[in-house]
Amino acid sequence: MSDSDSSQAEPAKHWPAPTAQLSAARAFIRECAASSAPTLLLPDKDTDGLCSGLITYLTLTHLGLPPSLISVHFPAKGSNIHAAPERERIAKYGARYVIATDQGSRGGPALVDDRATKTLIMDHHWSTEFPEGAMVCSAAQCPPVATASTLAYVVCTGMLGGGEKGRKVKEQLDWLCAMGTMGDLGTSFKWEAPFPDMRECFKRWTKKTLGEAIALLNAPRRSAAYDVETAWRALLNSTTPKEIVNPESSKDVGRLFVARAEVKSETDRCARKPPMFSGDGRIALIRISSEAQIHPLIATRWSSSLKGPRLEVVMCANDGYNAGMTNFACRVAKSRKAAAGEGATDIIAILKEYASRIPGLRELMGDDFARGHKEASGGIVLTEHFERLWELMANAEREEGGPPTKKRKTGKESPAQKNTLEGWLRKA
Missing domain, CATH: 3.90.1640.30 (inorganic pyrophosphatase (n-terminal core))
Known part of the structure; x- marks a missing residue:
């Protein structure tokens, strides 16, 4: 070199x-x-x-x-x-x-x-x-x-x-x-050193165009059909990001728009599930069943609105993505970031610590448990193992001297409640 x-x-x-x-x-x-x-x-x-x-x-x-x-x-x-x-x-x-x-x-x-x-x-x-x-x-x-x-x-x-x-x-x-990069870090990400200087790129292609292209490319892998090849072909055959946001540019790009509409509809349906909380107040869980990979979207959405004196992690668990398995995504609660600062919460360590409280559970859940990043983790485990993990979390006791927590539900399905997404946002 x-x-x-x-x-x-x-x-x-x-x-x-x-x-x-x-x-x-x-x-x-x-x-x-x-x-x-x-x-x-x-x-x-x-x-x-x-x-x-x-x-x-x-x-x-x-x-x-x-x-x-x-x-x-x-x-x-x-x-x-x-x-x-x-x-x-x-x-x-x-x-x-x-x-x-x-x-x-x-x-x-x-x-x-x-x-x-x-x-x-x-x-x-x-x-x-x-x-x-x-x-x-x-x-x-x-x-x-x-x-x-x-x-x-x-x-x-x-x-x-x-x-x-x-x-x-x-x-x-x-x-x-x-x-x-913005697909992972968001379109509002500040391109400061040592990240590359992208000012000329953003003059040529606006963040609005790039942001829409990101959403479209992400849609097929979130759809029930899991049509990732379409997203790859659409990207491979596009010479500019504007082609990706034009549904008339190719059949593959047109399919991106269909997938995005499906994902939006499914996200809206499932995002209204009310959250449950762990006994110690550190974890919020939204439990859904969908063939679409929308659990990361719902975890991200709720993490920006849920608040609690001890809340650290917002988790969305999806029992319908793969038969017999629970796919779950975790995000750091925005309120926790504001109180403790960026990087203060290690989701991977938190998940492993909970699992370690049941002898042998961590090993049973395998290598697909607690993967990813410290602030955006998750996993794929047998549903029976996830049930054991959540039961432990739901019955976890708060630390002495900590703020009080309400009595938590442990069931997989919550009874009918009025605390929909809008209700929780109002409370927040």
Whole structure:
């Protein structure tokens, strides 16, 4: 890697990942592009994952790897790239190079057992363990933690070179980075150093346009059909974000609008479920049943309005997404952030501490429990195990000297109540 590459790609020392990891990731991508070997991309299903995947894709093709040699794989609904069935599917591609972006990190066997296959993981989820044999470029321990799109952008932009061709590719990578990052951090995110300077990008493409494109790209993976491939094709075949927000631009883009309408309708239906509270007042739970992946949306919505003297975490648990399983999403209550400050609440640690109170429960729930980020975590567990966890939470006693809490319900379904979303917002 040349000094010029380093200066273009790294806005700050040891950011967005350790310098050695950034250099190794660039070397991996250059080697992959020069190899003319079958390559498999494993981007996550949300906007950050899709954009980081496309940033990598465009960089590889810019460096000379034919698109015909690049395959893209998305895990089945409710699964992940670390699950045994998905590892079998990944192996069938026969790829010599595998690049996973924004997929979450955990220890375990190699993604591909064939030792001739090389694997690069670019991620920002908290973890100190990774699949065997993988090269890792992780932003998780380099604050402020970058998104996967920003990480991929910093890794890749330094390899584009000069000239008109490189400039045009970088313009596309700019708005992909902006969309992916705002997909995780919100459209109101302040692009301050060490994050890339996106002022020119926002002059060309307004945050309103980018925000609408983000919502549309997120919709298919939240729909009951879990049509992630449509979102990928819509993004891959769009040369500007304006094409993504025009329903007439392609059939795939038109399907994004249909998916968004479905998700909105389902979210409105389920968001009126009244919350229950843990006995110690630290956890609020909204219990829903939907084939759509709307539990993160509902957790986020309620986290901005619910208040309580001891409330820390808002959880939405979905028993209808996968049969026999409970998918749940947790967010830090806004009132908690205001009182304790950003970064003061570690949801992963809180979930694990509760689970540890029942001998063996933490192990029974497996590797898909308490995944993600410290302030945006969740999991996928057997419903019977989630019932045990919530029963424990519902009966948890408050600490001595803490503010009083009301008697809590423990049942899966709450009786008819008048405290709908609007009622709770008025109380807040």
